[in-house]
Amino acid sequence: MSLVVVKPQTVTAEMLNTSIPENDYPAWSSETTYAADARVVLGHKVWESVQAGNIGKYPPDNDKWWVEVGPTNRWKAFDLSHSTKTRFSGSAWFEITAGRAINSVALLEFDGLRSVRVRAIDPSYGTVYDKTTILWTTPGVAGWYPWTFGERLERRNFHALDLPSYRGATIRIDIEAANDAGIGVILVGQQQSIGLGVLAGMQMGMRDYSRKEVDQWGEVKLQQRGYSRNRQISLKVDSKDIDNVDRILSSIRATPVLWLISDKFDQSNVYGWYSNYEIVIQYATDIEISISIEGLVEN
Known part of the structure; x- marks a missing residue:
């Protein structure tokens, strides 16, 4: 096969709608006095106070008072890193409206997922793509005996590379999962063959x-x-x-x-x-x- 490369589309707050709440910690307030080690949410990131008596110090501009911990749980799947995971239980959905054609979706380094449904919904033409994939576990070694009796491994990656290119379409991803599930990267973008x-x-x-x-x-x-x-x-x-x-x-x-x-x-x-x-x-x-x-x- 040809080498296929999928470059991620940067997802902004204006593009994303999701069932994952952003309530990791209270929102930062300029009128609140924060103790050392107190954490707040600002700009979809978690910040930690490094000293007591912290009031009125805007976190991004005051590194002597605040340290950036990382993205909120909602945004960990969109920071393009494997080392952070958006965690949830049972089910979750994501809607991404990029304002450009998207023909590829990938979920990378996940755990606890049971199925994923990907849809592309265009404002003029309606649903132009709808496919559900069951994420079966697989045996670690080929053969009938490992398939029947051996240890089974969870899938960690999923790719949908056959989406039609509709510039105004919203990509909706519905996920059914276990009680404790996580996704390292949600990637949407345009694929190129090389x-x-x-x-x-x-x-x-x-x-x-x-x-x-x-x-x-x-x-x-x-x-x-x-x-x-x-x-x-x-x-x-x-x-x-x-x-x-x-x-x-x-x-x-x-x-x-x-x-x-x-x-x-x-x-x-x-x-x-x-x-x-x-x-x-x-x-x-x-x-x-x-x-x-x-x-x-x-x-």
């Missing part, structure tokens, strides 16, 4: 940030931390498309995007950025491009 196909020889790896300490007696202490996925791929590109491919790759530098490398091996797909790419012009009609991809840190 090249004629991914060549054989893809390299898949991982960078582990866990710590291993050995004391003077040889005792080992292991501390499990996050990790990131690494991919090294080569593409075959028609020579007449090389300028466009170079422009696409240049436009997504230092940008987390969804890289869909294979439709056969789901684990080959990764959400992250490329560290570098090299174009080798060695044939009259076909050109090879090698890309080094590094995923965002996962837990």
